[in-house]
Amino acid sequence: MSDSAPVGTPPSDALARRRGVREGLLPWITTPILLAALIGLWHVYVKWSGISHFILPAPADVWTEWLRLMTNPRGWNHTYWTLYATLAGFGWAIVIGVGLGVAIARVRWLELTLNPFIVATQVIPKVALVPLFVVWFGFGVTSKVIVAAVLAFFPILTNTVLGVKSIDEGHRDVMTSLNATRWQIFRRLELPSALPYIITGLEVGIVLAIIGAIVGEYLGGNLGLGRMLIERMNAFEMDEMFAILIHMSMLGFLLYFSIGILRRLLIPWHGSARR
């Protein structure tokens, strides 16, 4: 892994960096243009097709509702609970996923005995279990945290296992010849070496955690953006429903990009952190 770079001096760094900067700017230009085009299309379609307001509201109305949502403390309260369920569930998923992943990757019999059960938790349609969680853990935030954690832990686990198993044998030889203790091998070799894999697991996991939290809110309780969305839909308040939908997506983007920032902070040495 360390030796994948070409032999010789690095090819003119400045040039590569300049090209990187130019490519890095591209989405900042294209995204607003594409977004504006999409909203324009939406606007034109609603205006000319005469589609019912209850099927597709106009973007301007959705915008008004979103602004109201943003200035409404009730809206922020729901956002807070969704965010709380997502992050708490995600936190548990990290602890269980990384912990179990490291153990499974190191201990062969543990992998053999636990694997059927881990796969079982994934092949059962988890969304179908949500009502059961509501029965078991109540209508409060706990059941949402658990749904988020159950959904998010699997990609974190599998990526951690892959990461720990992908450690370079030559690197292991170095640590062995240096008389490193088990803890030192974990802290100085296994963890940093598996980190790019784990972060990839986190990227998938955070998205699933939001889905888990929102689906949990759909099915029970009276808090969270999911709950709010269902209420608005039942009331046929489509403007507000769309506003909540957009609000949820933005929350998702925010969390996903936070992991991207984490990637750059934690593994600046890795190819995936470079643009």
Place this chain on the structure above:
Amino acid sequence: MDHVPMSAEQPAIILSGIEKWYGTRDRPVHALSPTDLSVAEGEFVVLLGPSGCGKTTLLRMVGGLIAPTSGRLTVEGQLLWQGEQRRPEAVSELGMVFQDANLFPWLSIEDNIALPLELKGMARTERRAKAHELCRLVGIGGFERRWPRELSGGMRQRAAIARALSYDPKILLMDEPFGALDAMTRDAMNLELQRIWMDTGKTIILVTHSISEAVFLADRIVLLSPRPGKIDTIVHVPIPRPRRSEVQSTRAFQDIALALRQRLAAIS
């Protein structure tokens, strides 16, 4: 006749009856038949042979990475293997350099070099200072803060040598350290290695399959033959030090190289 530096002290490494079998009970592979060898303090020994002759196996047993099936191995007077169990106190005098530099890509060059010191609990400023000093010794001064991927293959290998030297072991074990480098870099690295060896007075065992590298570097060349691996002949290289690149065109050098080449052709 024997020019090998023989001092009153004990040899740095003693192998007696060291043997290695690989594989399962039904399909065993005899990697190394019982071997005796002793290496003097400060000596430069090169293990040379075709692939499958057990030279890397031999080195890895001395390095504490694989257990011998039987035999007795002492390093600086300490028994290295107690059955399958490696005795950690005997390993501390060994530094290993592999064919790949095996630098950790998440550590800067200085942190890679200082890794052994960090594992031993040395303070950060102290080990950084040591890393800087070593960077200068191996000729990569100024690259302390770079990532390994930013260095060329030869420079990475220099860093790997610095890492092995960082905790000042008496013995350096090198497993085809320049095998992955181009011929020109390799010649330069051989000169560097000779200089480092003369500066530090380490005992070095180096594995290679390059005859010219072996003759250029060694006090003593141990030629191994394959299937099963065993010591075929031991050749002394009485060419004075420091040897310069031009030594390769001298008569003495070429005679030894030719004899080795003929013997290698006969055994492989």
